[in-house]
Amino acid sequence: MSALKIKKGSNKHSAYNLRPTFSDVIERHTLAVIVDNEPGVLARVIGLFSGRGYNIDSLTVAEVDHTGHTSRITIVTTGTPQVIEQIKAQLGRIVSVHEVHDLTVEGDSVERELALVRVHGTGDQRVEALRLSEIFRARVVDSTHESFVFELTGAPDKIDAFAELMRPLGLGRIARTGVAALSRGR
Amino acid sequence: MTRQMSGAKMVVQALRDQGVDVVFGYPGGAVLPIYDEIFQQNDIRHVLVRHEQGAVHAAEGYARSTGKPGVVLVTSGPGATNAVTGITDALLDSIPLVVLTGQVPTFMIGNDAFQEADTVGITRPCTKHNWLVSDTGDLSDTLHQAFHVATTGRPGPVVVDIPKDVQFASAEYTPPGKAKTNHYQPPVKGDIETITELVEAMETAKRPVFYTGGGVINSGNAASQLLRELVEATGIPITSTLMGLGAYPASGKNWLGMLGMHGLYEANMAMHDCDLMINIGARFDDRITGRVDAFSPNSIKAHIDIDPSSINKVIKADIPIVGDVAHVLEDLLKVWKSRGRKVNREGLQQWWAEIEDWKKVNCLAFTQEGKTIRPQHALARLEELTKGHDRYVCTEVGQHQMWAAQYLNFEDPHRWMTSGGLGTMGYGFPASIGVQMAHPDALVINVAGEASWLMNMQEMGTAMQFNLPVKQFILNNERLGMVRQWQELLHGQRYSHSWSESLPDFVKLAEAFGAKGIICTDPADLDDAIMEMINYDGPVIFDCLVEKHENCFPMIPSGEPHNKMLLGEASTEDAIGNTGAVLV
Numbered sequence A: 001m002s003a004l005k006i007k008k009g010s011n012k013h014s015a016y017n018l019r020p021t022f023s024d025v026i027e028r029h030t031l032a033v034i035v036d037n038e039p040g041v042l043a044r045v046i047g048l049f050s051g052r053g054y055n056i057d058s059l060t061v062a063e064v065d066h067t068g069h070t071s072r073i074t075i076v077t078t079g080t081p082q083v084i085e086q087i088k089a090q091l092g093r094i095v096s097v098h099e100v101h102d103l104t105v106e107g108d109s110v111e112r113e114l115a116l117v118r119v120h121g122t123g124d125q126r127v128e129a130l131r132l133s134e135i136f137r138a139r140v141v142d143s144t145h146e147s148f149v150f151e152l153t154g155a156p157d158k159i160d161a162f163a164e165l166m167r168p169l170g171l172g173r174i175a176r177t178g179v180a181a182l183s184r185g186r
Numbered sequence B: 001m002t003r004q005m006s007g008a009k010m011v012v013q014a015l016r017d018q019g020v021d022v023v024f025g026y027p028g029g030a031v032l033p034i035y036d037e038i039f040q041q042n043d044i045r046h047v048l049v050r051h052e053q054g055a056v057h058a059a060e061g062y063a064r065s066t067g068k069p070g071v072v073l074v075t076s077g078p079g080a081t082n083a084v085t086g087i088t089d090a091l092l093d094s095i096p097l098v099v100l101t102g103q104v105p106t107f108m109i110g111n112d113a114f115q116e117a118d119t120v121g122i123t124r125p126c127t128k129h130n131w132l133v134s135d136t137g138d139l140s141d142t143l144h145q146a147f148h149v150a151t152t153g154r155p156g157p158v159v160v161d162i163p164k165d166v167q168f169a170s171a172e173y174t175p176p177g178k179a180k181t182n183h184y185q186p187p188v189k190g191d192i193e194t195i196t197e198l199v200e201a202m203e204t205a206k207r208p209v210f211y212t213g214g215g216v217i218n219s220g221n222a223a224s225q226l227l228r229e230l231v232e233a234t235g236i237p238i239t240s241t242l243m244g245l246g247a248y249p250a251s252g253k254n255w256l257g258m259l260g261m262h263g264l265y266e267a268n269m270a271m272h273d274c275d276l277m278i279n280i281g282a283r284f285d286d287r288i289t290g291r292v293d294a295f296s297p298n299s300i301k302a303h304i305d306i307d308p309s310s311i312n313k314v315i316k317a318d319i320p321i322v323g324d325v326a327h328v329l330e331d332l333l334k335v336w337k338s339r340g341r342k343v344n345r346e347g348l349q350q351w352w353a354e355i356e357d358w359k360k361v362n363c364l365a366f367t368q369e370g371k372t373i374r375p376q377h378a379l380a381r382l383e384e385l386t387k388g389h390d391r392y393v394c395t396e397v398g399q400h401q402m403w404a405a406q407y408l409n410f411e412d413p414h415r416w417m418t419s420g421g422l423g424t425m426g427y428g429f430p431a432s433i434g435v436q437m438a439h440p441d442a443l444v445i446n447v448a449g450e451a452s453w454l455m456n457m458q459e460m461g462t463a464m465q466f467n468l469p470v471k472q473f474i475l476n477n478e479r480l481g482m483v484r485q486w487q488e489l490l491h492g493q494r495y496s497h498s499w500s501e502s503l504p505d506f507v508k509l510a511e512a513f514g515a516k517g518i519i520c521t522d523p524a525d526l527d528d529a530i531m532e533m534i535n536y537d538g539p540v541i542f543d544c545l546v547e548k549h550e551n552c553f554p555m556i557p558s559g560e561p562h563n564k565m566l567l568g569e570a571s572t573e574d575a576i577g578n579t580g581a582v583l584v
Helices: A041-051 A081-093 A123-135 A158-171 B008-017 B029-040 B052-066 B078-092 B118-128 B136-151 B164-168 B190-204 B214-218 B221-235 B266-272 B326-340 B344-357 B375-386 B400-408 B428-438 B452-456 B457-466 B481-490 B504-514 B523-533
Strands: A029-035 A058-065 A070-079 A097-102 A109-120 A141-145 A147-154 A171-176 A180-183 B003-006 B021-026 B043-049 B072-076 B095-102 B129-132 B157-163 B170-173 B208-212 B238-240 B253-259 B276-280 B300-304 B319-322 B389-397 B443-449 B471-476 B516-520 B541-545
Touching: A029 A081, A029 A180, A029 B095, A041 A070, A041 A081, A041 B118, A070 A081, A070 B052, A070 B504, A081 A097, A097 B221, A109 A158, A123 A141, A123 A147, A123 A158, A141 B319, A147 A158, A158 A171, A158 B300, B003 B008, B008 B029, B008 B136, B008 B164, B008 B170, B008 B238, B021 B052, B029 B072, B029 B095, B029 B157, B029 B164, B029 B428, B052 B072, B052 B078, B052 B095, B052 B428, B052 B457, B072 B078, B078 B095, B078 B118, B078 B157, B095 B118, B095 B164, B118 B129, B118 B157, B118 B319, B118 B375, B136 B157, B136 B164, B136 B208, B136 B400, B157 B164, B190 B276, B190 B300, B190 B326, B208 B221, B208 B266, B214 B221, B214 B326, B214 B344, B221 B326, B253 B400, B266 B344, B276 B326, B300 B326, B375 B400, B375 B443, B375 B471, B375 B523, B389 B428, B400 B443, B400 B481, B428 B443, B428 B452, B428 B457, B443 B452, B452 B471, B457 B504, B471 B523, B504 B516, B504 B541, B516 B523, B523 B541
Parallel strands: B021 B043, B021 B072, B072 B095, B095 B157, B129 B157, B208 B238, B208 B276, B238 B253, B276 B300, B300 B319, B389 B443, B443 B471, B471 B541, B516 B541
Antiparallel strands: A029 A070, A029 A097, A058 A070, A109 A147, A109 A171, A109 A180, A141 A147, B003 B170
């Protein structure tokens, strides 16, 4: 092998590939996939993940360009670097897919999720829930004498933290949208 | 020029404009309007198969032997579901197909109507892309896009599902030049810097090897020509996957033979011991790599593939090049020539000396003794007696397929049609029908096992109806030979359901269809019988009774690396460990 000039494992084609592709470390990546908004396109994407055994932690989709009829699918997934690379390549292969962006490696990005959180309680517990919600800038969107529904936006860990704080105060059901993400301006 | 016409007429017009001359199909309620249009024209021939699976494999045979897309027309529901095996086969082997399926009328979709199936749902994971056309106004654009997608980039099968009311309704027809194209346009040129990196590696490598696959054939005849030029000019040895046979001629001086699980000793040893592996249009399939963590441990791996998802999927590529084989090879040759046509002569000389030692093992050697025909002998004789002919070979799946790959020699691309990725028993016979349709005067042989052949034997009717003189060369061991071999090696010789009971009399079967049947049991009669088959003007079923317990060697046992090949019966004891046993 020494006769060869290039180093085994070298790869100068993408800065991302500088770390070992075949490592066992599980990474979390947020992907933005721009697709034609046509019947079955979401099934193609989801079918790819289930058929090839990839993980979906969260998935959101909506049409973002009404004239070009393209939708943006935001997928949070986990896997080894090799699996993440495969997911991106496999997504890129779907004929309805225009672009695949890995927001986790393409520079800084903003991730936000919206949650609706119901908290049951009376007396001190109810006051404490309301006080904590102000710290999290959550809004009360529904209230009865025994419950609140809070609306909260933030990164997924912020919503996790809020839910944990509410647990002893009477946490009820939670609805979460899943992550929407956009790269920061450069 | 645009004009008003019915959806059904549009289908025929679009096929005509796409240069389609033959369609393989089977009519039914949901495609009657299209069949009515087919009835009223003479440009496109329709081959009536006897089962929709046969239509798809026939279209695959047509596509593989011509390089053009194959076209299939079937009805809704069972017509479409019967086609699924063939479509999946085409996906795994990257064969361009356009499959048109009828569908119940749009207003009945979702009502569990008669012969309704969710065809786009069912075929989504087994097509490159599919469409349900809900408006006749979109039909011609969709049909032209279907041909574009099927044949562009990594080829593959597409399905266009056409509801019956869409076939009846009228709209304006758009010819191909004016059709809305979609954004799908994969790049064909490889990155020149990376190509240069590969050239640098080729200049210094002591033990390089080309490992080529079906991508070379799919890329077109220019790719095979460029490959031949590159191999001859550099003197680097070359091996190929099952799918790539014929891209480099078997008579070429640098040819090592096929590699992989049942590949040649010298090819697999070269793969294991090389210092530079140049993968051109192959995909590191598990039949090739064997145990991945022990696969060619000391080599730099270059990988040329048009599909980015093939790269780093199984084996880490040190020099990845995404592009079409012909385009990349053209640039590779240019760069290599402009840098002075350098190779490591000394290293190559030593490398070839090593390879010559491996060749001396003579891993395909066999002796034909006694009164029973050995399958290897049957194929060696078939090769000898047919090699001068304008010959196309199809196979079914199993031992006979591997023996055919080992003992038949292919000098040109598009001459070898076999189900590689999916391993579909029943592929070969209908495929041979498709090949013969495309090449009416050629000698088309399907090397088969009796069990595989029976899976689509109904196509004898098709062969007879369309005067297709396909030669069905059945190596009859009255066993599911490959299953039996694995049961012998892995399951304590408990041959669970791996024999062919109640076989038909193949000669009578042929005669029942009006074809010729030949049975051969004695090695002494074999040559005459093969000549009789070749010289008969019409379909022939050749029932060649062969040794029943022959195993296919060489063999890399599952879970083992390339240098742990089994070369014959003596080496099989406990060859496969527990970890290997779970692999297929």
